[in-house]
Amino acid sequence: MAAPDLHTFTLPNGLRVVLAPDTTSPVVGVSVHYDVGFRSEPEGRTGFAHLFEHLMFQGSESLEKLAHFRHVQSSGGTFNGSTHPDYTDYFEVLPSAALERALFLEADRMRAPKLTEENLRNQIDVVKEEIRLNVLNRPYGGFPWILLPPVLYQTFPNAHNGYGDFTDLEQASLDDCAAFFDTYYAPSNAVLTVAGDFTVEQARDLVEKHFGDVPARETAARPSFAEPRPQGELRGEHQDAHAPLPALAVGYRMPDPINELDAYLAHLVLASVLTEGDGSRLQQRMVHKEAMVTDINAGAGLFGPFEARDPDTFSVTAMYSPEVTVDRVLGALDEELELLASTPPSEQELAKVTARWVSSLHKEHDRLVSRTLALGSFQLLYGDPGLVYQLPDRIAAVTPEDVSAAAKLLRPDSRAVLQVFPAGGAE
Amino acid sequence: MSVQEHRSAEEIGRTELGPRPLPPLGEQRAAIGLSHVDTTLTNGLRVVVVKQSTVPMVELRLRIPFADTDLMHAAKAEVLASTFFSGTARRDRVAIDTDLALVGGELDASVDPERLSIGGNALASGLDTLLDVLSDALRGASYADEEVGREKGRLVERIAMAKSQPSVIARQALQKHRYGDHPATREMPEAEDVAKVTPEEVRALHQGFVLPRGSVLVLVGDVETDEAVAKLESALGGWKSDRTATELPELPVVSGGDLLFVPRTGAVQSQFRLSAQAITRTDPRYPALQLANLAFGGFFSSRLVENVREDKGYTYHARSYLEFTPGGATLLIDTDTASEVTANALLEIRYELARIVLTPPSETEVDTVRQYAIGQLLTATASQGGLASQLIGLASQGLGVEWLVEYPGRLKAVTAEEIAAAARDFFAPVNWTGVIVGDSAQFGNVRLLGDVKQ
Numbered sequence: 001m002a003a004p005d006l007h008t009f010t011l012p013n014g015l016r017v018v019l020a021p022d023t024t025s026p027v028v029g030v031s032v033h034y035d036v037g038f039r040s041e042p043e044g045r046t047g048f049a050h051l052f053e054h055l056m057f058q059g060s061e062s063l064e065k066l067a068h069f070r071h072v073q074s075s076g077g078t079f080n081g082s083t084h085p086d087y088t089d090y091f092e093v094l095p096s097a098a099l100e101r102a103l104f105l106e107a108d109r110m111r112a113p114k115l116t117e118e119n120l121r122n123q124i125d126v127v128k129e130e131i132r133l134n135v136l137n138r139p140y141g142g143f144p145w146i147l148l149p150p151v152l153y154q155t156f157p158n159a160h161n162g163y164g165d166f167t168d169l170e171q172a173s174l175d176d177c178a179a180f181f182d183t184y185y186a187p188s189n190a191v192l193t194v195a196g197d198f199t200v201e202q203a204r205d206l207v208e209k210h211f212g213d214v215p216a217r218e219t220a221a222r223p224s225f226a227e228p229r230p231q232g233e234l235r236g237e238h239q240d241a242h243a244p245l246p247a248l249a250v251g252y253r254m255p256d257p258i259n260e261l262d263a264y265l266a267h268l269v270l271a272s273v274l275t276e277g278d279g280s281r282l283q284q285r286m287v288h289k290e291a292m293v294t295d296i297n298a299g300a301g302l303f304g305p306f307e308a309r310d311p312d313t314f315s316v317t318a319m320y321s322p323e324v325t326v327d328r329v330l331g332a333l334d335e336e337l338e339l340l341a342s343t344p345p346s347e348q349e350l351a352k353v354t355a356r357w358v359s360s361l362h363k364e365h366d367r368l369v370s371r372t373l374a375l376g377s378f379q380l381l382y383g384d385p386g387l388v389y390q391l392p393d394r395i396a397a398v399t400p401e402d403v404s405a406a407a408k409l410l411r412p413d414s415r416a417v418l419q420v421f422p423a424g425g426a427e
Numbered sequence: 428m429s430v431q432e433h434r435s436a437e438e439i440g441r442t443e444l445g446p447r448p449l450p451p452l453g454e455q456r457a458a459i460g461l462s463h464v465d466t467t468l469t470n471g472l473r474v475v476v477v478k479q480s481t482v483p484m485v486e487l488r489l490r491i492p493f494a495d496t497d498l499m500h501a502a503k504a505e506v507l508a509s510t511f512f513s514g515t516a517r518r519d520r521v522a523i524d525t526d527l528a529l530v531g532g533e534l535d536a537s538v539d540p541e542r543l544s545i546g547g548n549a550l551a552s553g554l555d556t557l558l559d560v561l562s563d564a565l566r567g568a569s570y571a572d573e574e575v576g577r578e579k580g581r582l583v584e585r586i587a588m589a590k591s592q593p594s595v596i597a598r599q600a601l602q603k604h605r606y607g608d609h610p611a612t613r614e615m616p617e618a619e620d621v622a623k624v625t626p627e628e629v630r631a632l633h634q635g636f637v638l639p640r641g642s643v644l645v646l647v648g649d650v651e652t653d654e655a656v657a658k659l660e661s662a663l664g665g666w667k668s669d670r671t672a673t674e675l676p677e678l679p680v681v682s683g684g685d686l687l688f689v690p691r692t693g694a695v696q697s698q699f700r701l702s703a704q705a706i707t708r709t710d711p712r713y714p715a716l717q718l719a720n721l722a723f724g725g726f727f728s729s730r731l732v733e734n735v736r737e738d739k740g741y742t743y744h745a746r747s748y749l750e751f752t753p754g755g756a757t758l759l760i761d762t763d764t765a766s767e768v769t770a771n772a773l774l775e776i777r778y779e780l781a782r783i784v785l786t787p788p789s790e791t792e793v794d795t796v797r798q799y800a801i802g803q804l805l806t807a808t809a810s811q812g813g814l815a816s817q818l819i820g821l822a823s824q825g826l827g828v829e830w831l832v833e834y835p836g837r838l839k840a841v842t843a844e845e846i847a848a849a850a851r852d853f854f855a856p857v858n859w860t861g862v863i864v865g866d867s868a869q870f871g872n873v874r875l876l877g878d879v880k881q
Binding site: 060065070074075078079093097099112115116122125126127136138177178181182213242278279284294356358359360362363367 | 433434435436438439440441442444445446447448449450452453454455456457458459481482483484512513520521522523524525527528529530531532533548549550577580581584585587588590591592593594693694695696726727728733736737738739740741742743744763764765794795798799800801802803805806809810811812813
C-alpha cells in the first residue's frame with residue numbers, strides 16, 4: 001500500500017510531530033503519545049500510569065475541571081485516552097473546523113495540567129469502578145492481560161498488574177502525580193500526530209503557535225525491561241468466581257518487536273496460520289474436528305501487536321469444556337506447532353494471511369481514530385510512521401520457512417501456562 | 428515516589444503567562460455529497476449502494492427480519508446463525524473461509540429476536556467473491572448434521588458463558604420486566620432448548636425465514652453504484668421466494684412503575700437498567716428528543732455523567748440512549764455502580780430525571796449538544812464501515828441516505844423550547860421503570876427510597 005502524504009518534524013522543545021493530511025472527509029484526528037506506560041510505574045504504585053491518564057483529563061491552567069470534555073464535545077468531537085505497556089495515548093477526532101481547538105487542549109495539559117487532591121480522590125474512585133466493571137465483577141476479568149504476565153515474567157515492570165491493586169491506588173499522592181508528570185510528560189518524551197483535513201502549512205503554524213512555548217525539560221532515560229526467557233514450563237492457576245468454564249492461556253516470549261521486526265512479523269503470520277478463520281490450523285482441529293475447545297485465539301502482544309517494546313508476549317488462549325483435560329489441549333497445540341516447525345505452511349495459507357492484513361490495514365486507515373493512533377505509535381516505537389504502510393509488503397515477504405522457524409521457537413520448555421478454574425459460589 | 432527533583436503540583440499547574448483563551452472554531456467544510464442508489468431487486472430485496480472511495484474496500488450489511496412467536500424460535504435461530512457460513516453444496520466450511528480470506532474478506536451472521544444480520548467486507552477487487560459466497564449461503568446453506576451438532580455444543584457453552592456476565596443478567600431482567608413474555612425478550616435462548624434443535628429444523632427455518640422480500644442490503648465502498656447494483660442482481664437474483672420476511676410483532680408500550688430489584692450473589696457492583704417509552708426517527712419531535720437525551724446522559728458532558736462519575740465517583744460508566752424496535756423506540760439508562768452507593772446512585776438518577784424536566788437544558792447546553800450531534804454524524808459516517816452500519820440502522824426503519832443528508836439541517840432548526848418539551852414528555856420520572864441487579868444486602872437501602880420492589 002502506498003504511503004500517504006506524511007510530514008515529520010521536531011520542535012525546539014523536542015516534541016516530535018507527524019502530519020498526515022488527507023482531504024477525503026472534513027474531519028481531523030489529533031493524538032499525543034507519551035513515552036511512558038504501566039511498565040514504568042514504580043513498585044508500590046501499581047496502576048499509577050493509568051490513574052495519571054485519568055488525571056490528565058481533569059483540567060489544566062486554562063481549563064477548569066470538565067472543560068476539556070465540554071470543549072471537545074461542543075465542537076462535535078470525541079476524545080479518549082488509553083494506557084499501554086510502553087506508552088499512554090490521548091486523542092480527539094473532530095470536524096476539521098475544530099483543529100486549532102484540539103491542539104490548544106492538548107498543548108494546555110502538556111504545559112500545565114491542574115493536579116488537585118480533590119480530582120485525584122475522585123478519579124481513584126472512578127478507576128476502582130472501572131476495575132470492578134472490567135475485572136472483579138465479571139467472568140474472565142483481566143484474562144489474560146493481568147493474569148498471564150506474573151506467570152511468564154519475573155521482574156516487577158513486566159509481571160505486575162497494570163490496572164493496579166486498590167491499596168496501591170488509594171495510596172497515590174499528589175506529590176506522586178507531580179513527580180510522574182515532571183519525569184515522563186516532557187515534550188521531548190512525546191509525539192503529536194495530526195491526521196485528516198488540513199494543509200501542512202496551516203497545521204505546522206498551529207502546532208508551533210500552541211506547542212512552541214511548552215518549556216523543554218530533560219527526558220528521562222528509557223530503562224530496559226529485558227529479562228531472561230523462562231527456563232522450563234512455568235505454571236499458574238487462578239480461581240474465577242464468575243467463570244462458567246475453564247480457560248487456558250499459554251504465554252511465550254517473542255523476538256524484539258523493534259530490533260528484530262522481520263522475526264516478529266513471522267510470529268504474527270504464525271498466529272494467523274494457527275487461529276485466524278475457520279480454515280486455520282487450530283480452529284480446524286481443536287474447535288471443529290476434535291471439538292475440544294469452545295474458542296481459541298493466538299496473537300502477538302496482550303493488547304495486540306505493535307503495542308510494546310521488548311519483551312513482548314505471544315499468547316494462545318482457549319476456553320474449554322470441564323471434561324477436557326488441560327494436557328489434551330496443550331498436547332494438540334504442541335503437535336500443531338511441531339508439525340509447522342518441521343513442515344512449512346503452504347503458499348496459500350500465507351496468501352490468505354497477507355490478503356487479510358492488507359484489508360485490515362485499509363480498514364484501520366479508513367477509521368480516522370485508528371489511523372491517527374497508529375501513525376503516532378509507530379513514530380514513538382519505531383521512529384517511522386510510514387512503516388504502518390509498509391507492513392503488508394513486509395508481511396507478504398515472510399516465507400513459509402520463516403513461519404516454520406517461528407513455530408520452532410515456541411517451545412514447551414520455555415513458556416508459561418495459566419489455568420483459570422470456575423470457582424463457583426457466585427451465580 | 429521519585430527521588431529526583433520535581434516541581435510541586437501547584438507549580439506545574441501555573442505558567443507565567445497565565446490562562447489562555449480558547450481558540451474559536453474555524454470554517455467547516457461540508458462533506459462531499461454521497462453518490463448512491465436505493466432500489467429493489469427483482470426478488471424483492473431492497474438494496475442501498477453508496478460510493479465512498481476512501482479506501483479500496485467494500486462493506487456489506489444485510490438485515491433479514493427474522494421474528495417468530497414459536498417458543499423454540501430463539502434456539503433454532505441461534506443455531507442457524509452460527510452455522511450459516513459452515514457449508515453449502517459448493518463449499519465446505521474451510522473453502523468458505525479460504526475464498527473469503529484470499530480477497531481479504533470476512534462474513535459473519537448473528538441473530539436477535541428481530542432480525543438475522545449479516546455483515547462483512549472485502550477488498551473492492553474481491554466484491555464478486557464476497558457476493559458469490561453470500562449468495563451461495565443464502566440460497567443453499569447446507570447445515571450438515573455434524574456442523575449443527577458441533578455448533579450446538581459450542582453454543583451451549585457460550586450461552587453459559589454469556590449468562591454469567593452481569594450485563595447479560597441485567598438485560599434479561601429488564602426485558603422481562605418491560606415486556607413480559609413477548610418474543611422480543613428472547614434475546615438469548617436457553618441452553619436446554621439449543622440442545623433439542625435438529626438439523627432438519629434449522630433447514631426448515633432457513634427455507635421459511637431467510638427471505639429477500641422485506642429485507643435490506645447496504646453496500647458501501649469503492650464501487651460504481653450502477654455497476655454494483657447489476658452485480659447484486661446477478662449474484663442474488665436467484666435467491667427467491669413469494670413470501671415476505673417476518674417482522675417482530677409490535678411491542679407493548681413501556682409505562683412507568685416500580686423498579687425491580689434482582690439479587691445477584693457475590694456482586695461487587697449494581698447494574699441499573701432503566702427504561703421509558705420514546706418515539707421513532709420519523710416523528711417530528713425526534714431531533715428534539717435526541718438533543719434532550721444527549722443533555723441528560725447521552726454523552727460524557729451530560730448531566731448524568733458529570734454528576735455520578737465526575738462529581739460523585741460512583742461509577743466508571745453511565746449513559747442514556749435510544750433503542751429502536753419495530754414501529755417504536757424506548758429510552759434507556761445504563762450504569763454500573765459500586766454496591767455500597769446503590770441507593771445514592773438511585774437518588775442521583777431520579778434527581779437528574781426530575782431536574783431535566785424542571786430545569787431544561789440551558790442555551791449553552793443546547794449549543795453543545797447540537798454541535799455534538801452534527802459533528803458525530805460527520806465523524807461516524809466518514810469511514811465505510813461507519814456509514815454502512817449507520818445506513819442499515821436507518822434502513823430497518825424505512826429510511827435511507829436522504830434522511831442522513833437532511834438530518835443536520837433538522838438538528839440546526841430545533842429550538843430550546845422544543846428540547847424542553849421533549850425533556851418533559853419523555854424524561855419525567857413518572858414515565859420510567861426498570862431493574863437494579865445487585866447484592867441482596869443493598870435492597871434494604873434502596874427500598875427506603877420508595878418505588879422499588881423485589
